[in-house]
Amino acid sequence: MKDNKKILVKKWGLADQNQDIVIVDKEGKVVxxxxxxxxxxxxxxxxxxxxxxxxND
Structure with a gap:
């Protein structure tokens, strides 16, 4: 997904223009x-x- 509004960059501190893989479970926990x-x-x-x-879900 492309974070055009930079929400994950600002809130999570992810690098901009980088390949970050984040898998989140249905409770919102990063797994x-x-x-x-x-x-x-x-x-x-x-x-x-x-x-x-x-x-399992």
């Missing part, structure tokens, strides 16, 4: 965060988290 490009292992972990959250 995964990575600044920058994901490694293959990080991609697998993020996908596993998404799959688990989808299956």
């Amino acid at each position: 995964f965060y990575k600044a920058g490009k994901l490694s293959p292992k990080e991609q697998e972990r993020a996908l596993a988290i998404l799959t688990e959250k989808i299956q």
Whole structure:
């Protein structure tokens, strides 16, 4: 998602014009965060988290 209004930059302190991956559960808790490009292992972990959250919700 593109943060054109810079809400996440201002409120969460994320770097502007950066690749930040944030996975948030249905309660609003951050369950995964990575600044920058994901490694293959990080991609697998993020996908596993998404799959688990989808299956359990």
